[in-house]
Amino acid sequence: MTNASQAAAFLRMQQLMSYSPVPSISTELLVTADGDLNRELNSFLFDPVTDSTLLIGKRIAICCTNGVEEVEILGAHRWLTEHGATVHIVSPRIGDFHPSLGLRFPPQCATHVLAIRLMENAGWLKIDRYTDEAKVEDYDAILLPGGCWNPDALRMDKHAVALVRAMYEAGKPTTAICHGQWVMVSARILKGKRATAVWNIQIDLENAGATVSDEPCVVDGNLITARFPFDLPRLVQALVKQLLPSKI
Template sequence: MNAPIQKASFNRMQELMSTSPVPSISTELLATADGELNRELNAFLFDPPSNTSLLKGKKIAICCTNGVEEVEILGAQRWLSEHGATVHVVSPRIGDFHPTLGLRFPPLTKTHVLAIRLMENAGWLKIDCYTDEAKAENYDAVILPGGCWNPDALRMDDHAKAFVTAMHAKGKPTCAICHGQWVLVSADLLKGKKATAVWNIQVDLKNAGATVLDEPCVVDGNLITARFPYDLPRMVKALTEQLLK
């Protein structure tokens, strides 16, 4: 690899992560480890787009809230955008909470979601559409990224569940990765389906009636699921194949 390419890859890497003082998922370590899926992730994150108009005219929702895993949302958002798709971050509104709950949200959460790297706070991502506004007819696919906190909160949002349910019912690619499948569990979309998820919640999928496969990406009709950040390229590939049918 020549010096200009190395520098470009390093700069792009730094856009996806920063030094961590707490337990975290390092995009750098994840994308440079010597494993087949790691190498696929490296190419997915850092190779130039093969066709910048591949997904032109397609509109994709990434449905999430605070605590979304950074590499999963940024990796998907950038690859899809760089291949011509319009990508929206779709999130619930931060409403008012009863004072007995002791919850406090900074003003920025009204317009942005906070990404994380396992247990480390990362960057703020702008919300493009709220779940109470999102309509299935306006999107061609939906992705539910992980991060433990994100889907655990999102699964409580009736608008998010209704949106994902409508996308699936219309036969549009409905994707979830890592812990994102919790939303599918709460939307009751997994009964009788083949699916996968991050290892520690595979039992939740089984309890929801799914046949669980420990594979990088499982496709059952328009339901597409993956386990871990390094499975992201295979999930997006399956999504893209369905969009181009």
Template sequence: MSQLAGKRVAILAADGFEQSELLEPMKALKQHEAEVDVVSPKTGQVQGFKHFDKGEQVAVDIKLSEADAGKYDALVIPGGLFNPDALRVDDQALAFTREFFKAGKPVAAICHGPWVLANAEVLKGRTVTSVPNIRKDLENAGAKWVDEEVVVDQGLITSRTPDDLPAFCAKLVEEIDEGRHGGQKRSVA
């Protein structure tokens, strides 16, 4: 049996996600036999980007309004500029995100993805990283921001950019395998 067999992970995405920040974690999770669903406010497909250029479209598995956070073991929020900017003002996306924190489940966000966490008001007292452009937003939401490849704070995994994806994906798999917001307060790879 593989490391994540029997685990189910939601990737919360809207149009404008950074392609590698959705596809690489999805690939890592599936390599470890996790079931992965792309959850989105819309049905059909969501449009990925490679920086400023349109990339691949990814099929939506479950519409956000029909998704139940209780059926998932973890949540991933990819970055890109447009994806988290749309999700952070979507009340259903914020409520869905908060459910993972209430249940103590692992949550991973990369690049601009932590914007969603700031608006969900789940960052107070947490140590995080992100793309530097949103540092002040995260600090204003109560987080301690650090410039590190990957930061883990009680099951909350954050990274800065696509360059950090190998470390981000490794910690994502590790935290889901552990299955909780717990363990040591903060570890850095």
């Protein structure tokens, strides 16, 4: 390829990848907005810990992959850990892809997942265990955070889907927020259940056989679902209530 043709190809690639400011979710804006749920999130994230032993002995899996919503995973991980739980980030191995797909992953993806803020890249989070290693007997509860890209990729991993189904069938708190419910759809655990999700995928839950309620948090047996980052405190509260029914 000549220099001229290389330049033309590069120009065409630029034309196919338009630049624009990146839409994002700001944790700062979420916790300072004038809304009851925003104030709940502020307290959840920033109030001093009152009982650091509350969840001692409890093991919780946060199952996710690249594109996980930062405030949902960090908020849940921090609160649960600070209250005594052992929390693992459980993720698929990145694996290999056929060259025809044109996919490229940095080496860090072998050991970390990339968090996002809506469409903005955020930080890297270390994987504690891979989904092909995780077993239902290892955990007392599972949480599926959102971020649109994360669950859409996670639901393709047979080990993740099997883990979610096994946790649910074992009667352990099986929780999801925002787009995380897509994995529940693929695990086929929503039929006949009451649930909620971020507004634009509520129809997907209906199509999976769920009765959808537009509420911050919906509990149906050990199935716990929430809609949006500002609903995270209620999701975690419901999870803790099932782990510690005599205390909450």
